[in-house]
Amino acid sequence: MGLQTYWTKRDFKKTPEPRGSPRKRARTGWSFVVQKHAASHLHYDFRLELDGVLLSWAVPKGPSFDPADKRLAMQTEDHPIEYGSFEGVIPKGQYGGGTVMLWDRGTWTPARDARKDLARARLKFTLDGNKLKGGWMLVRTRGGKYGEKKADRTWLLFKENDAYAKAGGRPIVDVAPDSVASGRTLDAIASARAHVWQSKLSVKQN
Ligand code: MN
DSSP: OSHHHHHHHTTTOOSSSOOOOOOOSSSSEEEEEEEESSSSSSSEEEEEEEETEEEEEEEOOOOOSSOOOOOOEEEEEEGGGGGGGEEEOTTTTSTEEEEEEEEEEEEESSSSHHHHHHHHHHEEEEEEESSSSSEEEEEOOOOTTTOOOGEEEEEEEESSSTOOOSSSSSOHHHHSSSSTTOOOOOHHHHHHHHHHHHHHHHHHOO
């Protein structure tokens, strides 16, 4: 997809999100990040690095270690790699306005050829993150339930049955709700915003 849609949706004079650019050089290991995003509705943005961008899905309930939990994952626009280190506040009125937390991050490894898997809309992979581990699947659904218009971007994210799988119990989003980068809660990130912006202003003033 590239970053055109990402850029079109945002005004970089008004949001602290990175503008970013597609990465051309090959990197060792592919990154993944899950950002907890308190926008109009709380959701988890699940992002996998591939071909210089972060492929992205919005997962309303967040990932689950229970293989029986098939989580709705709506594919969204590709994001720049730099987005994977963004934690902060998107101003009200801007696209996706609200607090963004780095909920988990690490590396991912496709089980097969990732590009072929994506073309077949059936991506099998392992995650090595701080919170998320083991085998996972992203599978595109075939229309119906969520309407024809959205059918092409409606996927399900679920855990594979392996040593990391866990049926029942408290969901990982509740067991480990805070930032993997800073240990902060959503509220702490939201209230730190004023401080960060003030420090930038005071640099200019001094
Ligand atoms: Mn989001």
